[in-house]
Amino acid sequence: MKLALIGDPVSHSRSPAMHAAAGEATGVSLTYEALRVSAHTAEETLRRLHDEGYAGLNVTVPLKIEVLDALRADPDAVVDPAAERIGAVNTLVRAGSSWRGFNTDAPGFVRSLPGELPERVLVLGAGGAARAVVVGLVDAGVRVRLAARRFEAAEALAPLGAEPCEWPPALDEALIVNATSASLHDGEAFTAQFAWRLSRGAHVVDLAYGDELAFLQRAAHEGASVQDGKAMLVHQGALAFEAWTGSDAPLEAMFAAL
Numbered sequence: 001m002k003l004a005l006i007g008d009p010v011s012h013s014r015s016p017a018m019h020a021a022a023g024e025a026t027g028v029s030l031t032y033e034a035l036r037v038s039a040h041t042a043e044e045t046l047r048r049l050h051d052e053g054y055a056g057l058n059v060t061v062p063l064k065i066e067v068l069d070a071l072r073a074d075p076d077a078v079v080d081p082a083a084e085r086i087g088a089v090n091t092l093v094r095a096g097s098s099w100r101g102f103n104t105d106a107p108g109f110v111r112s113l114p115g116e117l118p119e120r121v122l123v124l125g126a127g128g129a130a131r132a133v134v135v136g137l138v139d140a141g142v143r144v145r146l147a148a149r150r151f152e153a154a155e156a157l158a159p160l161g162a163e164p165c166e167w168p169p170a171l172d173e174a175l176i177v178n179a180t181s182a183s184l185h186d187g188e189a190f191t192a193q194f195a196w197r198l199s200r201g202a203h204v205v206d207l208a209y210g211d212e213l214a215f216l217q218r219a220a221h222e223g224a225s226v227q228d229g230k231a232m233l234v235h236q237g238a239l240a241f242e243a244w245t246g247s248d249a250p251l252e253a254m255f256a257a258l
């Protein structure tokens with residue numbers, strides 16, 4: 001089975017290692033390449049990779065929105081309703097003469113959470129990852145408060161079912177999700193702007209990966225349990241693997257490959 005990640009950049013991606021490990025652990029014979037594909041070429045790329053016999057694709061920056069547009073323009077393609085609401089596709093499954101498009105970030109995020117979901121969640125940020133997190137949580141029946149440094153950006157997610165709130169928000173929900181990209185560039189200053197009064201037993205997630213994320217270090221210092229973006233990455237990959245192969249994804253092997 002031929003699989004690939006398309007986007008640019010892709011050389012840093014851990015998805016090839018994760019899916020190779022999944023293939024090995026399950027005995028599914030597969031190849032998973034990282035193909036550098038630039039913006040504005042989605043339509044042509046999807047046609048070419050279909051002709052070349054690829055069974056499934058992952059899609060990353062800068063193509064997630066463009067691929068959705070290409071699928072909408074193709075009468076033989078099918079787009080999952082959740083991917084439509086999120087406005088981005090990250091997984092393609094070969095189907096007849098075209099593709100079926102999904103977004104596994106939303107259910108992947110929800111599956112990555114420990115224990116039962118709380119009734120209310122606070123999400124920080126209003127970019128692509130925040131949209132997926134909001135759709136995943138709203139579909140799971142959770143009330144979502146959403147804060148972004150630009151209020152109009154938070155308001156733009158209201159149609160997805162999130163309630164926009166002030167910035168910086170009080171960090172008083174049982175589950176707090178940092179879906180901004182701040183941890184990648186100015187995590188210390190970002191973290192310092194909040195009044196850190198967490199509720200007892202709070203769980204704090206940052207969608208970035210790493211052991212040294214300032215936001216999570218502070219949350220842990222305040223007594224919260226914490227989680228970085230690795231679990232979401234594995235679970236979105238696991239859902240893609242299951243859609244492509246029909247086999248249960250070997251989560252432990254996929255985690256280990258990261």
Ligand code: NDP
Nearest residue numbers: 125126127128129130149179180181182207208229232233
């Ligand atoms: P986007 O660029 O689409 O959105 C980034 C968001 O962060 C915007 O709302 C932006 O606000 C906000 N932001 C950036 N810097 C700051 C700051 N200093 N203070 C407040 N808000 C800020 O990025 P993505 O949504 O694609 O990615 C967000 C994060 O999620 C990244 O860390 C990414 O690595 C991670 N991610 C993890 C995944 C996983 O599987 N674990 C999957 C996808 C993403 P503004 O619009 O005002 O600039």
